[in-house]
Amino acid sequence: MTRIWRYAWRAVLIAGMSAAVTAAAQADDSGLESVLVMGTAPADARSVAPAEVNASHAPTMTDLLNENVPSVFLSDTESNPFQEDLYFRGFDASPVLGSAEGLAIYQGGTRINQRFGDTILWDLVPVFAVDRIDVVPGSDPVFGLNALGGAIVFNMKNGFEATPGLQVDVAGGSFGRARLVAETADQFGNEAVYLGATAIDDSGWRRSSRSQVFQAYGDFAMHSSRASAGIGLTLASDSLNENGAVPVQDVAIAAFAIPDTARNQDLLLQGRGEVEFDSGFVFRGTAYLRATHIATANGEASGFAPCTSDPAILCNDDGGALENAGGAPIPSSVGGNGTDGVETIATTALGASAEIDLSDKLFGRGNSFVLGDALDYATTGFGSATLLGNLSFQPGGTTTNPVGIFLGGPEWNVRLRSIDLDEGLYAQDIFALTSALSLELSGRFHFDSIGLADRFGSALTGVHDYAGLNPALELVWRIAESLNAYAEFEQSNRTPTAAELSCANPAQPCLFPLSFISDPGLKEVVARTLEGGVNGKTAINGVSLDWSADVYDTRNQDDILFESSGPFVGSGFFANVGATQRVGAELGADAKWEGFDFRASYGFVAATFESAFTDLSADNPAADANGNIFVKPGDRIPGIPRSTAKLDLGYTPLPPLHVSVGAFLESTQFLRGDEANLQPPLPGYVTVNAEAEYQIRKGLLLYVEGENILDRRYASFGLYGDPTGNSAFPFTNPRFIVSAQPFGLWAGLRAAL
Numbered sequence: 001m002t003r004i005w006r007y008a009w010r011a012v013l014i015a016g017m018s019a020a021v022t023a024a025a026q027a028d029d030s031g032l033e034s035v036l037v038m039g040t041a042p043a044d045a046r047s048v049a050p051a052e053v054n055a056s057h058a059p060t061m062t063d064l065l066n067e068n069v070p071s072v073f074l075s076d077t078e079s080n081p082f083q084e085d086l087y088f089r090g091f092d093a094s095p096v097l098g099s100a101e102g103l104a105i106y107q108g109g110t111r112i113n114q115r116f117g118d119t120i121l122w123d124l125v126p127v128f129a130v131d132r133i134d135v136v137p138g139s140d141p142v143f144g145l146n147a148l149g150g151a152i153v154f155n156m157k158n159g160f161e162a163t164p165g166l167q168v169d170v171a172g173g174s175f176g177r178a179r180l181v182a183e184t185a186d187q188f189g190n191e192a193v194y195l196g197a198t199a200i201d202d203s204g205w206r207r208s209s210r211s212q213v214f215q216a217y218g219d220f221a222m223h224s225s226r227a228s229a230g231i232g233l234t235l236a237s238d239s240l241n242e243n244g245a246v247p248v249q250d251v252a253i254a255a256f257a258i259p260d261t262a263r264n265q266d267l268l269l270q271g272r273g274e275v276e277f278d279s280g281f282v283f284r285g286t287a288y289l290r291a292t293h294i295a296t297a298n299g300e301a302s303g304f305a306p307c308t309s310d311p312a313i314l315c316n317d318d319g320g321a322l323e324n325a326g327g328a329p330i331p332s333s334v335g336g337n338g339t340d341g342v343e344t345i346a347t348t349a350l351g352a353s354a355e356i357d358l359s360d361k362l363f364g365r366g367n368s369f370v371l372g373d374a375l376d377y378a379t380t381g382f383g384s385a386t387l388l389g390n391l392s393f394q395p396g397g398t399t400t401n402p403v404g405i406f407l408g409g410p411e412w413n414v415r416l417r418s419i420d421l422d423e424g425l426y427a428q429d430i431f432a433l434t435s436a437l438s439l440e441l442s443g444r445f446h447f448d449s450i451g452l453a454d455r456f457g458s459a460l461t462g463v464h465d466y467a468g469l470n471p472a473l474e475l476v477w478r479i480a481e482s483l484n485a486y487a488e489f490e491q492s493n494r495t496p497t498a499a500e501l502s503c504a505n506p507a508q509p510c511l512f513p514l515s516f517i518s519d520p521g522l523k524e525v526v527a528r529t530l531e532g533g534v535n536g537k538t539a540i541n542g543v544s545l546d547w548s549a550d551v552y553d554t555r556n557q558d559d560i561l562f563e564s565s566g567p568f569v570g571s572g573f574f575a576n577v578g579a580t581q582r583v584g585a586e587l588g589a590d591a592k593w594e595g596f597d598f599r600a601s602y603g604f605v606a607a608t609f610e611s612a613f614t615d616l617s618a619d620n621p622a623a624d625a626n627g628n629i630f631v632k633p634g635d636r637i638p639g640i641p642r643s644t645a646k647l648d649l650g651y652t653p654l655p656p657l658h659v660s661v662g663a664f665l666e667s668t669q670f671l672r673g674d675e676a677n678l679q680p681p682l683p684g685y686v687t688v689n690a691e692a693e694y695q696i697r698k699g700l701l702l703y704v705e706g707e708n709i710l711d712r713r714y715a716s717f718g719l720y721g722d723p724t725g726n727s728a729f730p731f732t733n734p735r736f737i738v739s740a741q742p743f744g745l746w747a748g749l750r751a752a753l
Contacts, residue, residue: 044531059081071601102149108286110268157196174744218233234266263295266290296344325413356372382418597650602643615628631675
């Protein structure tokens, strides 16, 4: 309790400093609000500029990033466009609890990774309200937890920089997708307001795959010649159907397990302030409050059958008799070949940060110094229960019909509370060694505490503390006016999450994510990156060209993965499996010439396991008699293609009309459950999109978009599973895939009113 009060007083102090900033902002009525940043962007940082963001008609944040950022790859693990996995340089930012998360995602000055599992709920990010995106590759310690492979920062719109007046965007088309976006911005002297909202209804192209998304964002800002302050509010609520993978022998539009739903709600209140005391001394502060509620339901085959010793009662797949919530045996006459797992995760988080920037001469050379402290506190209530049901199979869909019986016992019921305390003290110094060469030194000391409280007993109760220092070094050489080279070493970390710590005992596997058993410790993951590259700009004979080239090597020590293990279908535990590595290269170029615009990128990443371990994958045809496969150093990590290429060619034949064609290439990837690379991989693919825009008049734009215009049949995700559903389904091939959306066409109208 003493520690909590110490952090609380620190938060109050930071809030008071922010209030002083607000008062300073009101004292003067000139100047502009500056963008809040953490430290100074490194030389390898990439930005998606406001003009590029505004020109996109992407309905989701993952689509926007995939269009504009090299080495980004989308994996549709949930078969839902609002809940895709985003990979960058082979590191995942996933909405799926239990994924090996490796990217830090920020909305403004707030890291929005969910603390219970470090997941990213992309459906809660209001893409229409994003002004600019900054992508920082590598293991930059300044960005704190999860920045193993990089950090992505969404800078939000405010009334000073957003287009003034009312903007409306209406679109609709294939698969019953309809979208309405409305935004307005206005200035009142040294104050400004921005308001925006969107409503999306998408019927989906698969059976029972409808999604509804509602988002709103508002911002109030004020500025002066030396100070600025603002407050932003995000509200989001949605209802998603996530059908996931189906056996390759089933039809592509099938829903293999109904229900498979998610209901997400989010409130994020953010405050910010900045004051420049003199030309070389700037103070910045932020504070936030966030409340998130996640509710899921997932039907699946159970593996339950009448007990061998007493066929009148029901047993689980290891022969143990099942009991209801009251402790009584369950009669086998009810059937029970399916289950419907329900889960809720409610998180309340708050935090604050303070940063000072000092710029002055040091030994006669330019020097910039940043010192900051960030504090985050979150409490999460997790609950799960399992309803017994019966499967109803028909071609194209399988439904779990509950029979009104809740399963009893700790393996089917969890009530868990977690408390996360995270503090990071970071510093960064950039010193000009010469007029062309600069040295950056940075580091972050972190202290993280995860406390667990078991509401049904004591097996999950415990406290896990982690602390350490992550350093970084970067050299930047300005070879010419528009030509730079850089080399760097960086280190970052991620601590085990409450979800992982609650399911980390090999002797007591849990049915993740519906049940947790005990809380033995796990080591934190530490990533170290070596990186070098060059970038530049040039103009030759009317052709303007921006280009970049980069090579990197990131090695994770004590990486955490979920290892499958008995006694139940889908049960297992989290473990430190040793080292993993991502070695890669990137090339990118943007060019313009007369009426043509061109953008191309290529990303290569060899993502491999670097330590040997044994994994249970009983549905892999190459598994041994015990269902095990044996992973060797050098085996590729499933789900990550080695090559990713993007090409976009645009042309403006007449000033009101612009047309473009874009292509995405992804190479082969191994299926999950084949970590030893024993089976043929999932084939690579090329997909082509097209778009046309026509400026009817000033402030009125008509656009038409076609996705997968060649109607290619491919899959972006696959895994091994039991195709029979414990003899409930007529399939034999254990390969499951998520087929990609077929050809779709949408049209929209964007108007300034």
